[in-house]
Amino acid sequence: MNMTTTPVPSRFLPSNNDLGVVAVAFSGGQGKAGVDAGPDALIKAGLLLQLQDDLSYKIHHDGQIHNYRDLMPETDPTVDNMKRPRGCSAVNQRLHEQTYEHAKDGKLVLTLGGDHSIAIGSISGVARAVRERLDKPLAVIWVDAHADINTYETSGSGNVHGMPVAFLTGLCKHEIFSWLKDEHQIPLTKLVYIGLRDVDSGEKKILRENKIKAFSMHDIDRHGIGKVIDMALEYIGDDIPIHLSFDVDALDPVHAPSTGTPVRGGLTLREGDFICESLHETGRLVGMDLVEVNPMILAKEGGADTWQVTETVRAGCSLVRCALGESLL
Numbered sequence: 001m002n003m004t005t006t007p008v009p010s011r012f013l014p015s016n017n018d019l020g021v022v023a024v025a026f027s028g029g030q031g032k033a034g035v036d037a038g039p040d041a042l043i044k045a046g047l048l049l050q051l052q053d054d055l056s057y058k059i060h061h062d063g064q065i066h067n068y069r070d071l072m073p074e075t076d077p078t079v080d081n082m083k084r085p086r087g088c089s090a091v092n093q094r095l096h097e098q099t100y101e102h103a104k105d106g107k108l109v110l111t112l113g114g115d116h117s118i119a120i121g122s123i124s125g126v127a128r129a130v131r132e133r134l135d136k137p138l139a140v141i142w143v144d145a146h147a148d149i150n151t152y153e154t155s156g157s158g159n160v161h162g163m164p165v166a167f168l169t170g171l172c173k174h175e176i177f178s179w180l181k182d183e184h185q186i187p188l189t190k191l192v193y194i195g196l197r198d199v200d201s202g203e204k205k206i207l208r209e210n211k212i213k214a215f216s217m218h219d220i221d222r223h224g225i226g227k228v229i230d231m232a233l234e235y236i237g238d239d240i241p242i243h244l245s246f247d248v249d250a251l252d253p254v255h256a257p258s259t260g261t262p263v264r265g266g267l268t269l270r271e272g273d274f275i276c277e278s279l280h281e282t283g284r285l286v287g288m289d290l291v292e293v294n295p296m297i298l299a300k301e302g303g304a305d306t307w308q309v310t311e312t313v314r315a316g317c318s319l320v321r322c323a324l325g326e327s328l329l
């Protein structure tokens with residue numbers, strides 16, 4: 001299959017085809033086993049080869065799927081309601097350096113998770129490089145069923161994968177995450193959610209009080225995904241680089257069932273791909289996360305090859321290809 005595409009020139013990156021990839025086998029931001037196998041499943045399905053062969057990217061990848069075992073503390077008891085906080089912080093600090101190293105050279109950065117807690121490191125690393133290189137803030141489009149903006153005080157579960165946006169925007173700070181500096185932050189005015197449908201009451205309060213821009217599934221039903229993207233981009237403003245953080249659970253569980261916290265009533269495959277295609281078309285994408293693919297959830301005993309896993313991995317690969325320039329015609 002040879003996709004003939006016309007990639008849109010990047011407005012903020014010196015090259016259109018240098019792609020830094022970090023594969024993050026981390027599951028400590030939540031309690032279910034298996035999400036650490038996400039990057040391996042995506043790469044085994046051929047994602048990086050597709051990007052290289054069909055979309056002409058020069059892939060900069062160390063060939064590793066990082067499990068960061070050397071960073072894991074012997075014991076990691078709960079602190080201030082945060083589960084496994086030292087491991088989460090240490091992995092994200094290392095990942096921050098990894099995405100920063102790619103982004104400071106002007107590469108597009110793709111981070112494959114892993115649970116969504118890894119966005120703390122991936123996005124802060126890109127944001128730091130964007131500030132240094134372009135003297136601009138980084139905008140984030142967070143596509144997710146959940147807002148992931150709990151603080152350790154509002155979180156019911158204590159899982160850090162429900163807190164990354166709070167850490168990234170400075171709404172939540174903690175000494176365990178003291179490496180995360182103010183200059184790595186995302187301004188609340190440059191954050192946009194798409195696809196929300198399962199938001200905790202404490203999070204709703206945070207969204208309201210901080211006037212955070214959020215397009216729920218209700219807004220997508222009302223306006224259609226095309227109008228929602230237009231409004232999201234208009235809100236961010238024209239001259240700002242964008243990071244896309246895509247949680248596969250934004251898709252409806254019919255299309256992406258193999259994920260830790262599925263919620264019915266989600267995006268169709270086409271709506272998901274459309275978001276990614278539209279962001280590519282802006283020429284402003286500088287980073288992307290694809291997270292929460294869990295090949296072990298719903299897997300049969302002894303093997304991960306169920307239709308649910310195959311569909312979820314295929315959907316994930318498609319989202320990344322669309323964000324990186326694959327088009328239908």
Ligand SMILES: [Mn+2]
Pocket residue numbers: 116144145146148161247
């Ligand atoms: Mn998420």
